[in-house]
Amino acid sequence: MADLNEATRLQKETTLQKLLRRPEMGAFVVMIVIIVALAIASDGKAFNPLGLKNNIAIIAQYGIIATGAAALMIAGEFDLSIGSMIGFAGMSMAMMLKWGLPFGLGEASPAMAFFITLAMTLGIGWMIGMIVVRSGLSSFIVTLAFLFFLRGVTEVCFRLINQSTQISGLPDFKLESWFANLMGGEVFGWFYDLWFMLGGNLNRRGEQWVTGFDARFLWWIIIAGAAYFILSRTQIGNWIYATGDNKEAARANGVPVDKVKVGLFMFTAFCATIFAACQVYDTNTSDAAKGNLMELFAIAIAVVGGTLMTGGFGSIIGVVFGAITVGLVANAVFFIPAIDGAWFRVFLGGILLAAVFANERIRKRITGGI
Amino acid sequence: MAEPYLRVENLVKRFGPFTALGGVDLEVYPGEVHCLLGDNGAGKSTLIKTLSGVHQPTEGKIYIEGKPVTFRSPRDASAAGIGTVYQDLALNPLMSVTRNFFMGRELTGPLGSLRMAEMNKIAHDEMLKIGIDFSDPTQAVGTMSGGQRQTLAIARAIHFGAKVLILDEPTSALGQRQQMGVLKTIKRVRARGDIAIIFITHNEIHSRLVGDRYTFLALGKSIGAGTAAEIGDKEMRRLMSGGAEMGDLKAELDAI
Ligand SMILES: Nc1ncnc2c1ncn2[C@@H]1O[C@H](COP(=O)(O)OP(=O)(O)O)[C@@H](O)[C@H]1O
Numbered sequence: 155m156a157d158l159n160e161a162t163r164l165q166k167e168t169t170l171q172k173l174l175r176r177p178e179m180g181a182f183v184v185m186i187v188i189i190v191a192l193a194i195a196s197d198g199k200a201f202n203p204l205g206l207k208n209n210i211a212i213i214a215q216y217g218i219i220a221t222g223a224a225a226l227m228i229a230g231e232f233d234l235s236i237g238s239m240i241g242f243a244g245m246s247m248a249m250m251l252k253w254g255l256p257f258g259l260g261e262a263s264p265a266m267a268f269f270i271t272l273a274m275t276l277g278i279g280w281m282i283g284m285i286v287v288r289s290g291l292s293s294f295i296v297t298l299a300f301l302f303f304l305r306g307v308t309e310v311c312f313r314l315i316n317q318s319t320q321i322s323g324l325p326d327f328k329l330e331s332w333f334a335n336l337m338g339g340e341v342f343g344w345f346y347d348l349w350f351m352l353g354g355n356l357n358r359r360g361e362q363w364v365t366g367f368d369a370r371f372l373w374w375i376i377i378a379g380a381a382y383f384i385l386s387r388t389q390i391g392n393w394i395y396a397t398g399d400n401k402e403a404a405r406a407n408g409v410p411v412d413k414v415k416v417g418l419f420m421f422t423a424f425c426a427t428i429f430a431a432c433q434v435y436d437t438n439t440s441d442a443a444k445g446n447l448m449e450l451f452a453i454a455i456a457v458v459g460g461t462l463m464t465g466g467f468g469s470i471i472g473v474v475f476g477a478i479t480v481g482l483v484a485n486a487v488f489f490i491p492a493i494d495g496a497w498f499r500v501f502l503g504g505i506l507l508a509a510v511f512a513n514e515r516i517r518k519r520i521t522g523g524i
Numbered sequence: 525m526a527e528p529y530l531r532v533e534n535l536v537k538r539f540g541p542f543t544a545l546g547g548v549d550l551e552v553y554p555g556e557v558h559c560l561l562g563d564n565g566a567g568k569s570t571l572i573k574t575l576s577g578v579h580q581p582t583e584g585k586i587y588i589e590g591k592p593v594t595f596r597s598p599r600d601a602s603a604a605g606i607g608t609v610y611q612d613l614a615l616n617p618l619m620s621v622t623r624n625f626f627m628g629r630e631l632t633g634p635l636g637s638l639r640m641a642e643m644n645k646i647a648h649d650e651m652l653k654i655g656i657d658f659s660d661p662t663q664a665v666g667t668m669s670g671g672q673r674q675t676l677a678i679a680r681a682i683h684f685g686a687k688v689l690i691l692d693e694p695t696s697a698l699g700q701r702q703q704m705g706v707l708k709t710i711k712r713v714r715a716r717g718d719i720a721i722i723f724i725t726h727n728e729i730h731s732r733l734v735g736d737r738y739t740f741l742a743l744g745k746s747i748g749a750g751t752a753a754e755i756g757d758k759e760m761r762r763l764m765s766g767g768a769e770m771g772d773l774k775a776e777l778d779a780i
């Protein structure tokens with residue numbers, strides 16, 4: 155009895171036990187199951203050179219915006235304007251590329267179109283954040299308003315300036331602009347070169363088939379890597395978690411909770427802009443419906459990855475697993491033509507619900523059941 | 525007798541027409557536990573909120589080491605060495621012990637990265653000093669007992685320079701064993717000798733066990749004050765019940 159103290163009541167866990175209790179574990183297991191199932195059902199086609207490239211392309215798209223959505227959710231807020239922001243940013247860039255800079259300031263280079271657009275989207279993100287923290291209104295409503303507002307502005311601009319809600323047939327800027335190539339070109343060519351050298355990656359004529367991944371793969375790695383580092387290893391990360399967990403406690407300890415939130419609304423706007431830029435410079439097109447529903451996919455992936463709806467808890471690694479899972483399933487119909495594409499949404503609904511329950515259990519375990 | 529670290533003179537706090545504090549005096553000395561006792565609504569929380577810079581006094585003065593001070597914000601008070609541990613403790617349940625300990629005052633290296641190993645060690649050592657050996661500072665606060673959370677909040681306040689530690693009813697929401705844990709913590713902090721403690725409680729036994737000095741509040745006024753030696757058990761009981769005699773209370777009840 156004498157040597158019984160509070161410290162001894164905490165059971166020592168092995169590394170494996172700790173690993174099994176990590177919040178990303180559920181998402182990891184689901185991801186592995188999906189990878190194996192898809193590989194078998196598609197007869198390996200999902201992971202042949204082209205299948206891999208196409209899968210990574212959609213995974214990276216989801217991953218970029220889900221990272222922003224998750225970071226913001228950890229701080230206790232939502233952003234429903236992500237999809238409309240993608241549409242708006244894509245419109246803005248394509249419009250400048252086609253019609254030149256505003257106020258007749260001459261032609262726009264790909265980099266100029268991007269940075270002017272980014273300045274606008276960051277400004278809008280800042281404004282959304284300021285409205286949320288100043289008014290104390292729910293970010294759900296404020297960003298829902300911006301979902302409609304931005305989508306409407308996008309369409310109106312298209313019709314007014316362009317007379318049509320889509321732009322296509324832009325020149326392929328990748329060919330001469332290194333900046334456009336950075337957004338819409340290819341990366342990690344060495345991976346496919348190596349695959350070719352090892353005797354794979356051949357097309358029907360026996361030449362090298364695929365030459366690289368879409369550039370958005372690199373952007374996803376950069377954004378997710380930076381978000382992971384910031385959230386788990388830095389002071390700002392600690393502030394983000396503290397803001398989402400108990401805002402008043404964070405404030406009482408000197409955490410600038412309003413600045414944290416505004417900064418994260420700007421971060422989701424940034425992610426949406428990168429998403430749009432990769433799309434515009436890859437395809438050299440844009441239309442008013444781009445990014446539709448993406449805000450909901452981003453939130454769903456964040457939740458599947460173990461992020462709590464109530465804030466204060468979540469991991470970028472889990473979001474990476476979530477993006478891989480959802481991306482693969484979204485693409486599955488291309489590799490398994492026998493299935494109806496709508497099964498994707500059935501599946502997403504199912505794992506979303508399962509994830510919410512799993513996350514709630516984790517939260518209860520951590521907070522001792524409150 | 526040494527100089528009091530904190531002295532309050534004729535403190536008045538009005539909320540509109542309502543006088544929450546009607547002229548209270550208070551002296552707290554380093555190395556002493558000053559118990560602030562009184563019924564619900566007596567004004568205890570209002571008094572400490574004024575001392576912590578949450579409220580500004582309507583009248584009266586606060587002195588720190590003999591010099592008059594004005595606190596415009598909790599930040600001012602905390603810079604003057606007033607560390608307040610509120611009933612809700614200002615902790616984040618989903619975050620680890622270390623992350624809570626350093627919340628808002630993290631130790632950073634290059635790129636704003638956290639010096640996690642160092643922070644873990646400090647959090648562990650500071651908590652050990654006042655009584656709990658917390659083997660795993662990466663454990664979430666939500667899994668800690670109420671008494672352990674108190675200790676964490678107290679250790680944090682001390683580490684970040686509190687010279688006056690204000691504890692607002694730290695034992696009221698706890699079970700027996702944990703109440704003893706908090707009292708032990710209070711004793712350990714007292715034993716350091718350099719920190720003055722204001723301990724707010726409803727509990728006569730607790731205040732007897734750790735108190736050096738007492739102030740009794742009723743309806744916003746001090747109805748009695750003195751050292752442990754000056755205030756006997758009978759007097760204590762009388763002041764605890766707001767100044768009424770046991771016989772009077774009995775008569776009041778019998779009348780029903
Ligand atoms: N911000 C406020 N505005 C108006 N009245 C208040 C405020 N804070 C406290 N009071 C009143 O002051 C009195 C003393 O309250 P308080 O200091 O919380 O008492 P205690 O902590 O001793 O129970 C109560 O009657 C309370 O209603």
Ligand SMILES: [Mg+2]
Pocket residue numbers: 568569
């Ligand atoms: Mg009170």
